[in-house]
Amino acid sequence: MSERLNAWPTLVYEDLAPMVDYVNRVVQVAGKYTLDEPFEAGWGNIVLDVTPRGLSTPTLRQRGVTFTVHYSLLDGGVVIEADNGSRTVPLSEGSVAMFYASFCEAADELGIHRPRSSLICEIPDAPPRFEDDRVERTWDGHAARLIWTALNLAADGLEAWQAPFLGHRPRVGVMWGGFDLSATRYRAQPTVPPAHQPPFMQNAQLDAYVSVGFSFGDAKAPNVGMYAYIWPQPDGLGGRSWGVEGAAWHPDAGLVRLPWARLRETADPHQAIVAFGDAVYDAAVETAGWPSDLVGPRVEGWYMSRTPPSLVEHQHG
Template sequence: MSGPRNAWPTLVHEDLAPMVGYVNRVVQVAGKYTLDEPFEVGWGNVVLDVTPRGLRTPTFRRRGVTFTVHCRLLDGDVLIEADSGSRTVPLPTGSVATFYAAFRDAAAELGIHRPRSSLICEIPDCAPTFEADHVERSWDPGAARLMWEALNLAAGGLETWQAPFCGHRPRVGVMWGGFDLSATRHRVQPTEPPPGRPMFMQNAQLAAYVAVGFSFGDATSPSVGMYAYIWPQPDGLEGRSWGVDGAVWNADAGLVLLPWDTLGETADPHQAIVAFGDAVYDAAVELGGWPSGLIGPHVDGWYMSRTPPEVVRAQHHSA
């Protein structure tokens, strides 16, 4: 399904959809623990880190046990690490219900309570709970690696884009409900969420923000690639340039879209992600009244690992 490791991976929604659906359900099991963490604006407390082998929760500090849960896409398992020990739950062919039962047993051996909620959320036409999802699923190592490669490439660009922002910006990570990789910049400006939306969406829209991310697509919108939007959405987004040839405004979806294949055709996809995010933020400044002063310069840092301290001091004093 993909070429050499250094080639731009080819991602086809229809090929990846079964594994995306499987992994989305698996990471929701561990993700439920994040709902007990202190709420961070825009649900920044729930994101999963993209690691060298998969997706990992933050560290949870509960009374009597400290732990983290790592869905290792490249290993086909879920690793629970705690101060009381570690347990590995494999992800072979089976159902989500079977995995959930094994996960609960492994967590209990480490003194970790099961997640307080077993509801499956944000997945259309799904079983209501993990216990009720008895669909037999197969683990596809090739698709799992492709998913990790895409998330890893996108995360690198988004982290570079986020670095100079001086306002509130949760760490770049996967929102385990909708299963998209997200980078958000927030502004201290209270907003009114539209009525009738689920509570998690209302809580996300309590203040203005700019979101740039990556999605594997879904049944209604199967395009794989980068997306972006501004909340609240300002007028005048039609006809703008979005920093990368081929990035377009989709009025029906309310999103700026940069297809994955188009991104791979650029001379430097990493820098193209940064340019895409910068163009979206420029639109927020020009059309939405966002402050331009929250952006510092894009710099490479001091390279302290190979720069003598006296050189750094001299550079600092001359700046």
């Protein structure tokens, strides 16, 4: 039990909030490059991958240069790696404005154009642009490791949940605007987004989807843990079981929530994430008419590293 709880550490919003706020802002800098990529349903093209040491953009291509940007949370730096060289920009001191200036300078040296937008998005009360955010920041290595650990553990569970889905499912990754880890399943059912939503949210709601993810919460709702919702939101979600003890429907927020504290107390938190996702999809099938045959069997897979050669010959004979 103690080994499992150590692997799934305690997460307290108030302790992590300063670093979450800082990382949320700086990942938007390189995140802007993904807006130039071909659009996938629900902005699936923009997510940052959870890597062994942080968060990374997908491979990006501009005329004459191919590159990635890796936010190494465990090292306190950002590596721009291109086919013609690499540059490292520190995160350990200074303001968001200072980081943005250093990042653009490093990108210019590699022949990479600076991000086409410097707007800070989806962060209440933030300055309008990176250049305007001059608050001095202190890098907290311990909090950075906890942030990465939570994202890494949650991503592992969400990837297992997504594996048998036969429909469109962008890769599991961090949506850098709201800084939440997202695993989304789509079906080809056009929907009408609310007219009052900003354009990026309207684009995200052009088709029906089921979303399961992880969030650190915010000052108004410091809910660290898993969340899920169904778009468009169907009736009949109240009073359901959500696969894991402690998971509950919150009608005011339009979310099913599974607090991290309850998740880490389960016998198998990894499997609990899968069970939580399965329960949300079952709700979509039962209340919103989602097809049950879009989910194939969940199997361990065929691992060649431990499959006897004789069995391989037999199966291919």
